[in-house]
Each structure stands twice: as structure tokens, then as C-alpha cells.
Amino acid sequence: MSHSDTEEQLLKLREFFAKTWKIIVPAIVLIFVIMFGWHFWQSHKAEQLLIASDKYESLLTQFNPTDPKSIDDLVNFANENDNIYGVFADLKVAQFYVVQSKDFAGAESLLINARKKTNSEIVLAIINIRIAKLQYQLEKYQDSLDTLDRIKNAKWASAVNDIRGDIFVKLEKYADACNAYNLALSSSLPEKLAEYIKIKLNQAEILKSKQVFEQEKVAKQKDSETKTN
Numbered sequence: 001m002s003h004s005d006t007e008e009q010l011l012k013l014r015e016f017f018a019k020t021w022k023i024i025v026p027a028i029v030l031i032f033v034i035m036f037g038w039h040f041w042q043s044h045k046a047e048q049l050l051i052a053s054d055k056y057e058s059l060l061t062q063f064n065p066t067d068p069k070s071i072d073d074l075v076n077f078a079n080e081n082d083n084i085y086g087v088f089a090d091l092k093v094a095q096f097y098v099v100q101s102k103d104f105a106g107a108e109s110l111l112i113n114a115r116k117k118t119n120s121e122i123v124l125a126i127i128n129i130r131i132a133k134l135q136y137q138l139e140k141y142q143d144s145l146d147t148l149d150r151i152k153n154a155k156w157a158s159a160v161n162d163i164r165g166d167i168f169v170k171l172e173k174y175a176d177a178c179n180a181y182n183l184a185l186s187s188s189l190p191e192k193l194a195e196y197i198k199i200k201l202n203q204a205e206i207l208k209s210k211q212v213f214e215q216e217k218v219a220k221q222k223d224s225e226t227k228t229n
Contacts, residue, residue: 056085082117090114108134158187174208
């Protein structure tokens with residue numbers, strides 16, 4: 001490359017910067033501000049998470065099922081924290097509501113709140129299974145089925161289909177119940193759980209046979225009445 005060519009390129013480069021520096025400089029400054037802000041925010045989040053961890057451990061140590069204040073403190077902590085420790089607090093109090101006070105609606109509300117705080121597939125699956133069980137207890141059967149539909153991972157298929165089977169029995173959809181129980185049994189299960197589901201499957205099959213018999217009886221009766229008329 002000749003000296004004149006080099007000079008020409010440098011001249012073009014100077015002209016380019018002379019025309020665009022007002023755009024380039026603010027862009028560079030903005031990039032640095034964004035990078036600094038991102039690192040600051042990440043550091044702040046880590047610090048807040050550490051504080052939440054310490055507070056949660058403290059509340060857990062002080063937790064007393066017979067002391068309403070300790071329960072309220074944990075509920076307040078859950079409401080104030082949208083991180084994983086807020087989720088843990090929701091789960092803890094929800095468990096208390098179910099076991100101690102039988103407040104299924106209160107437990108459902110806490111778990112729905114917990115569901116908004118995490119993106120973890122495993123944690124979400126656990127939460128949704130618990131919500132579905134509570135909705136089953138509250139006889140909110142369609143809500144329970146909708147909640148189970150949120151769980152896509154096949155690893156949870158046995159638990160999901162076991163609950164689905166129970167719901168379909170309540171809805172008197174015995175054929176669907178049998179299909180659900182069979183799907184639950186197609187997964188690898190602990191022996192005792194598999195035996196329990198088999199018992200429910202047998203009961204659903206009996207109810208299904210009775211339902212089919214009744215339906216055929218009604219259909220024949222209607223057919224007979226139609227012919228008579």
C-alpha cells in the first residue's frame with residue numbers, strides 16, 4: 001500500500017469520526033453505564049438473598065405451631081420476599097395450614113403466591129402438585145386438572161396421573177380414571193404406592209362396568225319406548 005493510499009484512508013477515518021463522534025461517544029458511555037448497572041444489580045440481589053437466607057433461618061428456628069405470632073412472622077416474610085426463601089416460607093406455612101388447621105383454601109393461596117416467585121421446573125412441579133391436591137380437597141376439580149396440566153415433565157407423570165385418576169372418579173368419569181391410573185402405573189413406582197394405585201384402579205374398573213351397564217340399560221329402555229310410541 002502506497003503512502004498516498006494510507007494518507008487517504010486516515011483522512012476518510014478522521015472525516016468519519018468527525019461526523020459520528022456525537023453518536024459513538026454517548027453509545028460507548030451508555031454501554032459502560034449498562035454494564036456497571038448490571039453488575040451493581042447482580043451484587044445487590046446477591047446481598048438481598050443472603051439477608052433473606054439469614055432471616056429465614058432465624059424465623060425457622062423460632063417457628064412454633066402453637067404461637068400465632070411466629071406463624072404470622074413467617075407469612076409476612078413470605079409476602080415481602082419474592083426469592084426462593086419466600087417460596088420456602090410459603091411452603092412451610094402452607095404445610096402448617098394443611099396439617100394443623102385444615103385451612104386448605106389458605107394453603108392454596110400461599111402456594112399460588114409461591115408459584116409466582118420461581119422459575120425452577122422442579123420447584124414449580126412440587127408446588128403445582130400440592131396445589132392440585134388442595135384443589136381436589138376443596139372439590140375444585142376442574143381447577144385441579146388445569147393445575148396438573150401445567151406440569152409437562154414426564155418425570156412427574158405418575159404423581160400427576162394418580163391425582164387425575166382420583167379427580168375423574170369424583171367426576172364419575174370412570175373410563176378416564178382407569179386410563180389415568182394405568183398411566184400412573186406405567187412409570188417406575190415404589191411397591192407400596194403401586195399397590196395402592198392398583199386398588200384404586202380396580203375400584204374404578206368396577207364403577208366403570210356398573211356405569212356402562214346402567215347406560216346400556218337406559219339406552220335400551222329409551223329404544224323400547226321409542227318403538228312403542
